[in-house]
Amino acid sequence: MSWARLAAIIRKELIQVRRDRLTLALVVGIPVVELLMFGYALNAVTDHIATVVYDESGTASSREFARAFENSTYFSLVRWVSSRDEAMRAIDSGEAKVALVIPPDFGDRTIAGRLTSAQLIVDGSDPSVAQTALFSGGLVAQAQSGVVTLETLARAGAGAPRGGIELRPVVLYNPRMVSVMFMVPGLIGIILQMQAVLLTALAVVRERERGTLEQLIVSPVRPAELMLGKVLPNVVLCLVSTGLTLLVARVLFGIVPRGSLLDLYVLTLPFLFGSLGIGLAISVVARNQAQALQMTMFTLLPSILLSGFLYAREGMPAIFQAIGLFIPMTYYLQVLRGVIVKGVGLEVLWPQFAALSLFAVLVMTVSLVRFRKTIE
Amino acid sequence: MTSVSANGDLAISVRGLTRRFGDRTAVSDVSFDVLRGEVFAFLGPNGSGKSTTIRMLCGILEPSAGTGTVLGYDIARQPEQIKQRIGYMSQRFSLYEDLTVRENLEFYAGIYEVPRADLAARIDELVAMAGLNGRERQIAGQLSGGWKQRLALGCAIVHRPPLLFLDEPTAGVDPVSRRDFWTMIHGLAASGVTVFATTHYLDEAEHAARVAMIHDGVLTALATPAEFKSGFLRGHLFGVTSAAPLRALDVLRGLPGLVDVSLYGDALHVLVSSGGAADIEAALTVAGIEDGHAVPIAPSLEDVFISLMRRHQDPAEQPR
Numbered sequence: 188m189s190w191a192r193l194a195a196i197i198r199k200e201l202i203q204v205r206r207d208r209l210t211l212a213l214v215v216g217i218p219v220v221e222l223l224m225f226g227y228a229l230n231a232v233t234d235h236i237a238t239v240v241y242d243e244s245g246t247a248s249s250r251e252f253a254r255a256f257e258n259s260t261y262f263s264l265v266r267w268v269s270s271r272d273e274a275m276r277a278i279d280s281g282e283a284k285v286a287l288v289i290p291p292d293f294g295d296r297t298i299a300g301r302l303t304s305a306q307l308i309v310d311g312s313d314p315s316v317a318q319t320a321l322f323s324g325g326l327v328a329q330a331q332s333g334v335v336t337l338e339t340l341a342r343a344g345a346g347a348p349r350g351g352i353e354l355r356p357v358v359l360y361n362p363r364m365v366s367v368m369f370m371v372p373g374l375i376g377i378i379l380q381m382q383a384v385l386l387t388a389l390a391v392v393r394e395r396e397r398g399t400l401e402q403l404i405v406s407p408v409r410p411a412e413l414m415l416g417k418v419l420p421n422v423v424l425c426l427v428s429t430g431l432t433l434l435v436a437r438v439l440f441g442i443v444p445r446g447s448l449l450d451l452y453v454l455t456l457p458f459l460f461g462s463l464g465i466g467l468a469i470s471v472v473a474r475n476q477a478q479a480l481q482m483t484m485f486t487l488l489p490s491i492l493l494s495g496f497l498y499a500r501e502g503m504p505a506i507f508q509a510i511g512l513f514i515p516m517t518y519y520l521q522v523l524r525g526v527i528v529k530g531v532g533l534e535v536l537w538p539q540f541a542a543l544s545l546f547a548v549l550v551m552t553v554s555l556v557r558f559r560k561t562i563e
Numbered sequence: 564m565t566s567v568s569a570n571g572d573l574a575i576s577v578r579g580l581t582r583r584f585g586d587r588t589a590v591s592d593v594s595f596d597v598l599r600g601e602v603f604a605f606l607g608p609n610g611s612g613k614s615t616t617i618r619m620l621c622g623i624l625e626p627s628a629g630t631g632t633v634l635g636y637d638i639a640r641q642p643e644q645i646k647q648r649i650g651y652m653s654q655r656f657s658l659y660e661d662l663t664v665r666e667n668l669e670f671y672a673g674i675y676e677v678p679r680a681d682l683a684a685r686i687d688e689l690v691a692m693a694g695l696n697g698r699e700r701q702i703a704g705q706l707s708g709g710w711k712q713r714l715a716l717g718c719a720i721v722h723r724p725p726l727l728f729l730d731e732p733t734a735g736v737d738p739v740s741r742r743d744f745w746t747m748i749h750g751l752a753a754s755g756v757t758v759f760a761t762t763h764y765l766d767e768a769e770h771a772a773r774v775a776m777i778h779d780g781v782l783t784a785l786a787t788p789a790e791f792k793s794g795f796l797r798g799h800l801f802g803v804t805s806a807a808p809l810r811a812l813d814v815l816r817g818l819p820g821l822v823d824v825s826l827y828g829d830a831l832h833v834l835v836s837s838g839g840a841a842d843i844e845a846a847l848t849v850a851g852i853e854d855g856h857a858v859p860i861a862p863s864l865e866d867v868f869i870s871l872m873r874r875h876q877d878p879a880e881q882p883r
């Protein structure tokens with residue numbers, strides 16, 4: 188290993204990164220654009236769901252009930268309609284995703300202290316909206332029954348409420364169940380993997396495409412020097428970019444990691460090296476930059492689909508759960524959600540650290556062997 | 564140098580060098596020696612195995628059979644020693660087009676571990692040699708072909724290698740730049756550097772002390788340019804002019820004693836094993852071409868080359 192040669196390669200890589208628009212776009216553009224797109228799309232649909240109200244009761248208690256929906260901020264009352272048909276049309280036309288239908292006897296029954304029901308009609312074509320609507324609608328109704336019960340008791344002359352059972356659902360870690368809080372940490376991992384794999388694969392494939400790789404192969408440069416020279420600048424780039432992603436997440440969505448940043452970075456390193464190793468493996472087989480890009484996207488798919496990023500692993504068929512165990516993103520996702528959302532650190536996440544490190548060592552070794560072969 | 568071959572004045576020596584790709588033989592049983600300080604040209608058409616031969620000599624491609632030494636080191640077993648001591652300019656000038664002239668030179672200086680103390684002086688020297696003064700900060704991708712080529716040469720010799728491999732160094736470069744380039748090569752050779760250059764330009768091979776011709780992976784001839792011209796043509800060469808060269812070509816294909824006839828611009832080159840200018844003119848007159856005029860000419864390397872190629876393709880040497 189010659190430090191002079193390694194330094195020459197690293198210097199050259201850094202100059203090229205500075206001049207290459209594509210690389211800069213990858214490092215700076217992707218975190219901002221992806222977070223904006225994903226984050227806002229998610230944020231927009233799960234808050235302030237457009238809602239119309241058909242209030243057949245027309246009483247103070249029914250209006251109060253409807254307002255409770257609005258106050259929850261999950262729903263926005265866009266219009267009061269005057270028939271069930273009108274409510275359905277509002278959903279059909281897309282004006283509203285949800286219709287709240289309050290029956291004529293709602294007011295009387297609440298005052299009489301009898302069980303009352305209202306209907307929530309939900310547009311199921313967007314499952315994430317429907318899920319949020321059903322879940323948070325249930326919460327609002329439950330909270331409101333609590334209020335009604337207390338009022339009824341008070342009116343019956345029971346005086347100040349003494350006990351009674353009040354159900355207060357508590358959602359851990361992510362009290363508002365905002366999906367941004369669920370998605371963004373995972374997104375940080377997806378962005379990091381994409382960058383690390385693509386930057387490394389492109390750095391090598393570009394040289395092959397332009398013929399400079401052959402010039403290097405004829406020089407005394409050793410495969411390990413070339414590989415390190417390609418990988419080390421990307422380690423720095425990717426860590427900086429992850430910092431940027433965290434910053435963007437904070438500015439746009441107010442997401443501040445609850446755990447230690449140092450722990451987060453320590454836990455990120457083995458994942459990063461594993462991803463850089465995948466990039467090297469791709470660079471061995473890809474003949475041109477377009478192929479490298481395709482292969483990168485291909486390796487990203489299982490990370491998106493099977494790691495628990497989009498769908499909870501618990502709900503998957505056993506076979507996919509098993510496959511997920513061999514995907515580094517599965518563990519890194521636990522790291523990200525653990526540190527950012529739950530505020531835990533290495534003391535809890537060391538098994539994930541071990542799994543990620545094992546993967547990184549394996550991939551790097553295989554890549555170095557294959558890399559050496561194609562170069563010699 | 565730690566190891567020197569028995570024959571210390573050979574820069575390159577190969578015997579029976581062969582390389583197969585699948586069932587295709589790219590280089591077949593090639594043997595030759597290159598003397599130290601010699602400019603040696605490897606001449607062949609596209610796909611004849613020139614690059615494959617160079618790659619084996621540089622130690623980056625394993626021979627399927629045969630042996631060879633470069634600067635006394637075994638090409639199969641000591642590629643690392645070879646790599647440190649040779650300069651190599653690949654077929655596509657392998658510059659980093661997004662780096663400046665100076666950054667390219669500095670990068671290769673780092674790769675070849677040129678001592679820091681010499682670095683600045685060496686780079687200035689190379690910039691001057693390549694005529695790139697004042698362009699050190701220019702991005703290499705914006706240079707014209709001739710400048711790129713000279714910069715690539717500068718990068719290849721930044722560590723003062725005693726042996727320089729050039730793979731089609733002048734492909735796609737204008738004639739003036741080609742001449743300047745060869746002037747630089749002769750300067751290097753005069754200072755004792757051995758140069759091994761491949762080319763498919765025949766006129767370029769005349770710059771070499773010796774020329775090896777390769778065709779379909781087989782070495783067909785090896786001699787000095789002068790020997791080629793005097794000895795390799797079997798017969799006498801005539802230049803024939805006429806107002807109707809294409810018709811004359813048809814007529815002369817039937818000439819008794821013809822070895823070869825081909826069109827050069829609007830003149831014909833006719834190679835015959837017997838007979839003289841008068842016989843050619845007579846044959847044309849008989850066929851109704853009155854203005855045919857034949858004169859004996861000195862063969863160019865191209866004539867020899869084409870003749871050798873035809874002979875190789877068709878060992879029976881049937882005139883066509």
Ligand SMILES: Nc1ncnc2c1ncn2[C@@H]1O[C@H](COP(=O)(O)OP(=O)(O)OP(=O)(O)O)[C@@H](O)[C@H]1O
Binds near residue numbers: 616
């Ligand atoms: N890596 C390879 N795999 C398979 N075939 C190859 C490989 N490299 C070269 N060949 C084949 O070997 C033959 C000789 O190729 P080579 O590149 O040595 O020719 P060349 O004389 O350098 O030609 P050119 O003037 O086009 O550069 C060609 O037919 C080529 O297709």
Ligand SMILES: [Mg+2]
Binds near residue numbers: 614615654730731
């Ligand atoms: Mg070639």
